[in-house]
Amino acid sequence: REMLKMEWPDDQQIFIDVASPVRTALMFSQFAKCYYVDPRGLHEWYASIMAASLGMAWVKEEGQRLTDSFPEKCVPLVTSLHAPEHFGLGRYGDEVDFDGTFKFFQEVHKVLADDGVFMFSVPVSAEPRIEFHNARVYGPEILEQLMKDTGFTPLNIYIILGAPNELSDPESDPELDYNFGQTNLDMKWNTHIDILSYRAHKSGESAEEAPPV
Numbered sequence: 001r002e003m004l005k006m007e008w009p010d011d012q013q014i015f016i017d018v019a020s021p022v023r024t025a026l027m028f029s030q031f032a033k034c035y036y037v038d039p040r041g042l043h044e045w046y047a048s049i050m051a052a053s054l055g056m057a058w059v060k061e062e063g064q065r066l067t068d069s070f071p072e073k074c075v076p077l078v079t080s081l082h083a084p085e086h087f088g089l090g091r092y093g094d095e096v097d098f099d100g101t102f103k104f105f106q107e108v109h110k111v112l113a114d115d116g117v118f119m120f121s122v123p124v125s126a127e128p129r130i131e132f133h134n135a136r137v138y139g140p141e142i143l144e145q146l147m148k149d150t151g152f153t154p155l156n157i158y159i160i161l162g163a164p165n166e167l168s169d170p171e172s173d174p175e176l177d178y179n180f181g182q183t184n185l186d187m188k189w190n191t192h193i194d195i196l197s198y199r200a201h202k203s204g205e206s207a208e209e210a211p212p213v
Contacts, residue, residue, distance in 0.1 A: 016075050016111060018063040018104070019083035019092070028079060029055040037061050037069070039093045062094045063087050066107035073113045080108075081121045081197065085135040101136060105150035109206040118152060121197040143198075149207045152200035 013032040017025040025036050034056045061069045063080065064087060086092060088100015097103065108118050128139035138146075147154060 014075055015077040015079065016066070016070065018066070018078065018080040018108075019086075020079060020081040024081055025056065025079070032077075033057070035059050035070070035075075037063060037066065039063075064094070064097065064100055064103040064107060066104075066111050070111045072110045073116075074111055076113050076116045077119070078108045078112055078116070079119045080104075081119070084120050085122045085137070089130070089133045089135070091133050091135075096133075102146065102150065105146060105152070106206050109151045109202060112202045114202065116202045117155070118200045118202065119198065120200070147198075147200055151202060151204040151206040153203040155199040155201050157199075158197040 014035070015028070015032050016035045016037060017028060018037045019039075020028075022036070025034055028034055032055075036056050037059045039060065039062045059069050063083070084101050084104055087094060087104045088097035090096040094100070105118075112118060122143065123135060123137045124140055124143065125137045126139065127137070128142055129137050131137065144154070
C-alpha cells in the first residue's frame with residue numbers, strides 16, 4: 001500500500017486499472033479514484049454502488065482500446081494484475097488477437113503520463129506457451145523484450161506465487177521466501193508456472209507494430 005501511495009502526486013489522485021480482480025482494484029481505490037476497465041458488462045446497480053461508495057467508475061472497454069475511452073497522457077499510474085495474459089484470447093469477451101497483450105502495452109504507454117508507472121502481473125515459466133483460450137504463459141526473456149518494445153523499463157519485480165530459482169532449496173535456505181519477495185530476470189526458471197508482479201517505468205517510445213515471432 002505504501003508503494004501505491006507514492007505513485008501519484010497529491011493533486012492527481014486518479015489511476016486506471018485494467019481487468020484486475022475487482023477486490024484488488026477496490027483495495028487500490030482506497031488511495032485514489034479508480035477507473036476500472038473491463039470488456040464485460042456490469043449490472044447498473046453494481047456500477048452505481050462502485051461509483052458512489054467505493055471510489056470506482058466502471059468503463060466497459062477492452063484493454064487493447066484504452067485510447068477509445070481515455071485521452072493520451074491522462075494518468076500517472078496504470079495497474080493490471082492477473083489480466084494481461086488473457087487479452088486477445090477471447091475468454092472474457094474481447095476480440096481474438098494474437099498480438100492482444102502487445103497492443104494492450106501500447107495503449108498503456110499512450111494513456112500514461114510521461115514518467116508514469118505501469119504495474120502488472122503475469123504467469124512466467126521456462127516453457128512459454130499459449131493455453132488457448134485461457135492464458136499466455138511467458139518466458140522471462142519474452143517479457144523483457146515486450147517491455148522494451150513498448151517503451152517500458154522494469155523498476156521492480158516481485159514473486160507473488162512460486163519459487164523460480166530451481167537451484168534453491170527451502171530446506172537448506174530457510175531464509176528464502178517462496179511466497180512473496182523481490183526478484184530479477186537473471187534467474188534459472190522452473191517449468192512450472194510462477195506469478196510475477198512488475199513495476200515498469202514509461203521510459204521510451206513504443207513500437208508501432210508487434211515484432212515478428
